[in-house]
Amino acid sequence: MVKAEAVHKSFGRLEVLRGIDLEVSPGEVMCMIGPSGSGKSTFLRCINHLEKIDCGRLSVDGELVGYRERADKLYELPDPEVCKKRSEIGMVFQRFNLFPHMTALENVIEAPMRVKKESRAVAVERARKLLERVGLSDKVTVYPNQLSGGQQQRVAIARALAMQPKLMLFDEPTSALDPELVGDVLDVMRGLAEDGMTMVVVTHEMGFAREVGDSLVFMDGGVIVETGKPRDVLANPQQERTRSFLSKVL
Amino acid sequence: MADALRQRPAAIEAVPVRHVGRWVAAVVVLAIAAEIVYTLATAPNLKWSVVGHYLSHRLILQGIVTTLQLTVLAMVIGIVLGVVLAVMRLSPNPVVSWVSWIYIWFFRGTPVLVQIFLWFNLALVLPFIGVGIPFTMIHWQASTNTLIAPFMAATLGLGFNEAAYMAEIVGAGIISVEHGQTEAAQALGMTRLLLMRRIVLPQAMRVIIPPTGNETISMLKTSSLAFVASVPELFTRSQQIASATFEVIELAIVASIWYLAMTSILTVGQYYLERYFGRGSQRGLPLTPIQRFRRMLFTFHAPPPAPAELPVSLPRGH
Numbered sequence: 001m002v003k004a005e006a007v008h009k010s011f012g013r014l015e016v017l018r019g020i021d022l023e024v025s026p027g028e029v030m031c032m033i034g035p036s037g038s039g040k041s042t043f044l045r046c047i048n049h050l051e052k053i054d055c056g057r058l059s060v061d062g063e064l065v066g067y068r069e070r071a072d073k074l075y076e077l078p079d080p081e082v083c084k085k086r087s088e089i090g091m092v093f094q095r096f097n098l099f100p101h102m103t104a105l106e107n108v109i110e111a112p113m114r115v116k117k118e119s120r121a122v123a124v125e126r127a128r129k130l131l132e133r134v135g136l137s138d139k140v141t142v143y144p145n146q147l148s149g150g151q152q153q154r155v156a157i158a159r160a161l162a163m164q165p166k167l168m169l170f171d172e173p174t175s176a177l178d179p180e181l182v183g184d185v186l187d188v189m190r191g192l193a194e195d196g197m198t199m200v201v202v203t204h205e206m207g208f209a210r211e212v213g214d215s216l217v218f219m220d221g222g223v224i225v226e227t228g229k230p231r232d233v234l235a236n237p238q239q240e241r242t243r244s245f246l247s248k249v250l
Numbered sequence: 251m252a253d254a255l256r257q258r259p260a261a262i263e264a265v266p267v268r269h270v271g272r273w274v275a276a277v278v279v280l281a282i283a284a285e286i287v288y289t290l291a292t293a294p295n296l297k298w299s300v301v302g303h304y305l306s307h308r309l310i311l312q313g314i315v316t317t318l319q320l321t322v323l324a325m326v327i328g329i330v331l332g333v334v335l336a337v338m339r340l341s342p343n344p345v346v347s348w349v350s351w352i353y354i355w356f357f358r359g360t361p362v363l364v365q366i367f368l369w370f371n372l373a374l375v376l377p378f379i380g381v382g383i384p385f386t387m388i389h390w391q392a393s394t395n396t397l398i399a400p401f402m403a404a405t406l407g408l409g410f411n412e413a414a415y416m417a418e419i420v421g422a423g424i425i426s427v428e429h430g431q432t433e434a435a436q437a438l439g440m441t442r443l444l445l446m447r448r449i450v451l452p453q454a455m456r457v458i459i460p461p462t463g464n465e466t467i468s469m470l471k472t473s474s475l476a477f478v479a480s481v482p483e484l485f486t487r488s489q490q491i492a493s494a495t496f497e498v499i500e501l502a503i504v505a506s507i508w509y510l511a512m513t514s515i516l517t518v519g520q521y522y523l524e525r526y527f528g529r530g531s532q533r534g535l536p537l538t539p540i541q542r543f544r545r546m547l548f549t550f551h552a553p554p555p556a557p558a559e560l561p562v563s564l565p566r567g568h
Contacts (some may be wrong), residue, residue, distance in 0.1 A: 048437055079441060087439025097434035101452050111438035114448060156434075163438060 001026045001167055001198045002047060006056035009042055016042045018222035019056070024167075024215075029199045031209035031230060034219035035245060040202040043219075044169050047200065048089045049082055060089065061166060087115050090160030094172040096152040098144040104131060104155045105140045108162045116163065123162070130158040134188050150181030154188055161192075168192065170201040186212075206250060210234055218242045300500040304491060305507065313487030314508055320404060320473040320483055325466050327409025332416025337446055339421055350417065357414035363475050366407030370479040372398055404476035404483075412469060419461045423454030455527040463520030467513045474505075484508055 002024040009017040016039045024030050032040045045051045046058055049066040058065045066082060067074045077085075099107050108127035112118040131137055134154035136147075144152050153173055160168060170189065174182040186208050193199060193212045203209060209216055209230045216230040218237075226233055226242045234250070237243045290296065304310055338350035357365070373394035380391025398406070427450045435445035474485035482490075485505050492501040525538070 050433060050436060083436075083439045083441050085439075086437055089437070091434075091437035093430060093434060093437075095430055097428075097430040099431065099434070099449055099453075110448065111440065114444055115439045159438070 001028070001061055002200065003059045004043075004056065005058075007043070007046065007053050007058050008055045009039075009046060009051060009053050016222055017046070017053070020219075020222075020224060022217060022224060022227070024198060024200060026198050027196045028214045029193045029197075029201065029212055030215045030217060031213035032200065032202045032217045032219060033204065033206070033209065033245075033249075034225075038219040039222040040219050041171050044091075044171050044200060044202055047167075047169055048086045048091055050091075060085070083115070087111070087163055088166055090163060090165035090168040092153070092156050092160055092168070092170045092173045094175050096144070096149070096156045096176070098152055098156055098159070100144050103141050103143055104136065104147070104158075107144070107155055108159045111159070112162050127158070127162055130161050131155070133191070134158050135184065148181060149177045150184045153177065153185045157185070157188055157192075166198065168197055168199045170199065170203065172202050172204065174203070174205055204249065206234060206246075218245065220245070297497065297500055300495075300497050301503050301507075304488075304497075304501060304504045307491070307504075309487045309491060310484065310504060310508070313482060313484035314512075316401075316481065316487075317470065317473050317483040317485075318512070320401070320408065320476055320481065321466070321470045323405045324408035324412055324473065325469055327405070328412025328416045328465070328469075329462065331409070331413035333420050333451070335413060335417035336420035336424060337443075339417060340424060342442075354414045354417055357411050358418075362407060362411040362472065363478060365411050366404050366475055366479055369398060369403035369407045370400060372403070400476075400479040400481045404473070404479045404481045407479075408469065408473060408476070412465065415465060416462070419465070420451075420454065420458055423456075423458035424450055426457045427453045456524075459524050459527050460520070463516070463523065467516050467520075470512055470516065471509055474509075 002022070004020050004022050007017055007020040008015070018039075020039075020043055022030075032043070034040050042051060046053050047060060047065065052066060063085070064074075065085070066077055068077055069075075098104075099110065102110065105124065105127055108130060109120070109123040112123040112126070113120060128137070128140065131140055134157055136151060136154055136158070139147060139151060139155075144155065147155065157173075173189070174185050177185065182205070186205060189199070189201070189208070190212050201208075201213070213230040216228060216233045217224055218226045218233060218239075218241075220241055226237060226239045233242065234246065237246055291298070335350045335353060338346045339354070341347050341350075376394055378391050379394050379397055380389060382389030382391075424446075431449055431453065432445060435449045440449070473483055476483050477486045477489070480486065488501040488505040492498045495501075522538070
């Protein structure tokens with residue numbers, strides 16, 4: 001579903017990604033861990049072209065991200081096509097980024113109605129189901145600032161799912177939450193994984209990575225240090241760097 | 251918890267601090283106010299009956315209607331064009347962005363009085379204005395004097411000038427919206443214009459509305475510059491009457507009273523607009539002054555209102 005080959009990305013002089021190679025198969029849940037500044041979030045943002053990569057190849061579902069390749073030449077995609085591709089990838093942010101001027105329901109139906117041009121009735125029906133699924137059917141008409149962090153994040157997940165994405169990206173979805181609210185969000189994500197959604201999850205929740213993840217990637221300094229089955233990597237890390245990181249967070 | 255509540259001690263009853271400064275200030279201010287009122291009321295050459303007479307004079311009332319029309323039209327032009335210019339200014343397209351920059355540079359850099367004057371006298375250099383498609387017979391033109399009558403000249407002058415200022419205000423509002431909002435909208439597949447319209451601009455409103463209210467109030471007064479284009483608005487009318495009756499100060503007072511009344515009404519309107527666009531930014535709306543007054547009547551000795559009643563225009567605290 002996602003394929004990265006030698007992906008590099010710099011911000012000015014700072015090289016954030018220094019050659020990332022990885023592959024996510026359909027239905028796979030890949031968790032990415034690593035210290036802050038290691039490039040996990042940047043890589044995630046490259047997948048839906050919120051950041052442009054400098055070199056290498058990055059493709060989603062067999063199609064290059066942000067470019068079209070014809071006769072060995074790369075053509076930048078025009079904006080409408082970039083937008084169309086983004087609409088097929090759901091993204092959940094650390095800070096939720098719900099639209100504060102819209103109720104929970106309006107947040108969820110906005111993109112289906114405006115981007116996919118769905119009728120209001122269709123969008124609302126699906127939104128209600130999604131909000132019920134994330135356990136918020138009683139918060140439909142509530143504005144984001146009247147919700148707890150955990151509830152906001154679950155609305156954000158429903159909002160992303162409303163576009164019926166083929167891939168979900170999670171950028172530290174529980175890092176801004178009070179500890180007691182983390183569980184509800186992880187439960188929703190676990191449910192998604194069980195339904196076979198392809199997911200790339202940047203997280204610090206090692207428990208989640210171990211139980212739900214199909215693969216685990218440890219990144220540091222813009223490269224992948226170690227990758228494997230979550231259970232193996234967490235219990236028996238092969239690299240010294242992984243070992244020292246895990247000893248601090250576990 | 252229940253025990254703790256039951257054992258709560260009695261509320262504090264203490265002798266309040268005496269605010270001597272407030273009493274001194276009140277006495278001084280009252281004395282000065284009384285002096286001013288007395289002087290004005292007894293000024294031998296100031297005919298208050300004339301003020302009263304012209305306050306509801308037909309020409310003055312007609313002038314008010316014109317002033318309001320001028321203000322509304324100029325503000326509509328200013329706001330619509332201002333939003334367009336602000337979005338253009340932030341466009342990734344360099345040509346579009348520069349056009350906006352040059353517009354703002356020109357219209358903010360020349361006095362609005364001169365701009366009205368230029369529109370009014372445009373016929374001196376361009377007797378005809380026309381539009382047509384080059385290399386075809388499709389062409390349309392009209393005399394500048396019929397097209398840009400005095401009222402039109404003033405409206406264009408005020409509106410185009412206002413657009414430059416509104417562009418700056420809207421631009422500041424757009425920038426004030428957290429970048430995460432744009433990213434979330436992009437991640438959902440929204441195009442730049444769609445996310446501007448649906449996500450960013452509505453949130454920018456909170457920042458845009460207060461200065462726009464100020465601009466409207468300011469416009470109401472600035473519209474008196476239409477005087478130079480002989481537009482029969484409030485100030486022009488009052489001066490026309492004054493030039494016939496020589497009651498210059500009296501008619502200036504008449505105009506002032508009306509301007510003051512209109513700006514006062516606008517100030518109230520602005521308060522409710524701000525309140526409306528502040529929704530969703532805090533838990534529960536603040537009380538309106540009327541609600542607050544009512545509450546004060548019923549709970550005169552109650553403790554000060556809870557912090558949830560902060561004014562809407564305060565920056566968001568989370």
